[in-house]
Amino acid sequence: MADKGYYTCTAKNRVGTDIKAVNIIVASQSTRPYVAPVISAPSTVIVKYYTDARLVCNVTGYPIPSVRWEYNQVTQGRNIPGVKISGGVMLISNVTSEATGLYVCIATNDIGSSRANIMLEATYDSPKLLTSPLVYSGKAGISHNFTCSATGHPVPIITWTFASFSHHIDTLPPHKIHSHGNLIELVDMQESGILTCTATNEFGMDTAKATVIVHHSEY
Helix, strand or coil: CCCCEEEEEEEECCCCEEEEEEEECCCCCCCCCCEEEEEECCCEEEEECCCCEEEECEEEEECCCEEEEEECCEECCCCCCCEEEECCEEEECCCCHHHCEEEEEEEECCCCEEEEEEEEEEECEEEEEEECCCCEEEECCCCEEEECEEEEECCCEEEEEEEECCCCCCCCCCEEEEHHHCEEEECCCCCCEEEEEEEEECCEEEEEEEEEEEECCCC
């Protein structure tokens, strides 16, 4: 920058003198410094079973780094179904135990490389009953509703069984199922016995029992 300005050139001989002037302009040139890749990423990502996971590596550096992923030392997670990769973002759909574990994000440019480890974990909840069927005592020939609900992840499935006191069978008497299994209506009740509600998912079960007493007229 100090060399910019007007310069003059003077030529002389016995005949005379000639002078030329030139303006020198020095343009500044900024060169962006090269920077090795730097990764910012969470060390652990926790999702529920059968939901989607999003693993993100925020990468900086110059030249712009290329990004690749490894899982169990296999590039790009090719051994995991349902994986989509876009640079520093990996999407894993419907996570199960097969997809959990250590993922490695690797960023590389002309200066160097960097890597970050992300541990993917999947949580679950075994079933726990919130409401249970209540003891019932009533006349024969009428209908009655029994309820049963539970929490858990994956969502528990509710099933009902009935053990008769007199016939030693486990077949449900005439009934109707409502609310995805959370409510059972015993229709035209004739049998006394034990009604059992069971909430089940792949990680466990919870049960509750209710005594059902049906009174028959003696005439």
